Amino acid sequence: MQTLDCLFYDMFLDWGVSESTATYLNMLTLLVISLVAVFLIDALIRRVLRQVSANIANRTKSSFDDILIANKLPRNVAHIIPVLLFSQLIPIIFRDFERASTIMKTTLTIFGIMLTLWIVRSILNSIKDYLKQSDNFRDKPIDSYIQVFMIFAWLIGVFAALAIITGLSFIKFAGTLGAASAIIILIFKDTILGFVASIQVSINDMVRIGDWITFEKYGADGDVIEINLATVKVQNWDMTITTIPTYALISDSFKNWRGMKASGGRRIKRSVIIKASTIRFLQPEDLSKFKKIQLVSNYISNKEAEINSHNSSQNIDKSVLINGRNLTNFGVFRKYLNTYIENHSAINKDMTMMVRQLEPTPQGIPMEIYAFSKDQRWENYEHIMGEIFDHVLAAVPYFDLEVFELYPVMSMAKT
Incomplete structure (x- = not known):
């Protein structure tokens, strides 16, 4: 490792460059070579994983693996090895630049947190798309549950990243946010209301995807095409789209024509x-x-x-x-x-x-x-x-x- 550290350094000295300049040039050269190598490895792994995943998907009867590919899970997983590899190269590249090494490690750790969230999101979106193919779950507000989970996941990820940047432990950093909880609740008021409403809508079976509803207050008269955490989308009979706040379904009166459809007349x-x-x-x-x-x-x-x-x-x-x-x-x-x-x-x-x-x-x-x-x-x-x-x-x-x-x-x- 020591030989690799000084390989370009010694070469620049032989060219008559000063020691200070040689140190910087050595770091930049190693950084460029490492980034190129990491990008090439990343592209190779992505291509191999995509090919292997496609072959496996073609051989299986289940559509779940096809959905995983469609939601870019193999592509996101492929980034793991290049990230780990680059993390091992940081001490070599920035041997003489301790502060830069710390900054790069912090940046890479934050990227690792984001990559984890991307992988989780791909898995959850795949589960959502797979369940929507089933008659038992097609009319359920699965989007709301996925969004709630992802909101909490992103909050934890952001808190973890900020804790790393500030140098505090995650628990201590989260504790300091307790005083700002009122502001956080105010910011996420609609999200909280939507979350509570989506749970009540699901438990009470008030609205399903595909239901024909009439909501005069919002000018909605058509089929429900999407139920998520914040909004319910209704495609009206004139093919326009009306967006209704999810919490309005429990705070205001609307008409659901599902009973008429189920009655046979x-x-x-x-x-x-x-x-x-x-x-x-x-x-x-x-x-x-x-x-x-x-x-x-x-x-x-x-x-x-x-x-x-x-x-x-x-x-x-x-x-x-x-x-x-x-x-x-x-x-x-x-x-x-x-x-x-x-x-x-x-x-x-x-x-x-x-x-x-x-x-x-x-x-x-x-x-x-x-x-x-x-x-x-x-x-x-x-x-x-x-x-x-x-x-x-x-x-x-x-x-x-x-x-x-x-x-x-x-x-x-x-x-």
């Missing part, structure tokens, strides 16, 4: 407003006309027989139409819509189906259809709902009814 809840002035009792000639409508033909016949029997048994005077029991065009229309929904192929028959009359409004009487479509996809859902209400609006005049604010339409009796 998507709710249709819409009404048409019928003019109150067009609602009337039905006379015998009206019943004959409405019996031609197949969906209510049997209903009218059965109801007519029931009502006539009741009125006869009660000796009702039917010379005045309001006396006794009567059918109305509005009631028959309601029955028609109910039967139409029950027979519609796109409606989920295992879920609630009804047509109901709502409270009167100044515009008229709302007739609401409440049912669930089988197809939950937005485009198909809108098509189904549009098809139903196209039919509803076209059917209104056949019952001598009118929809509010529509132009008067000739009834079936006038055609």
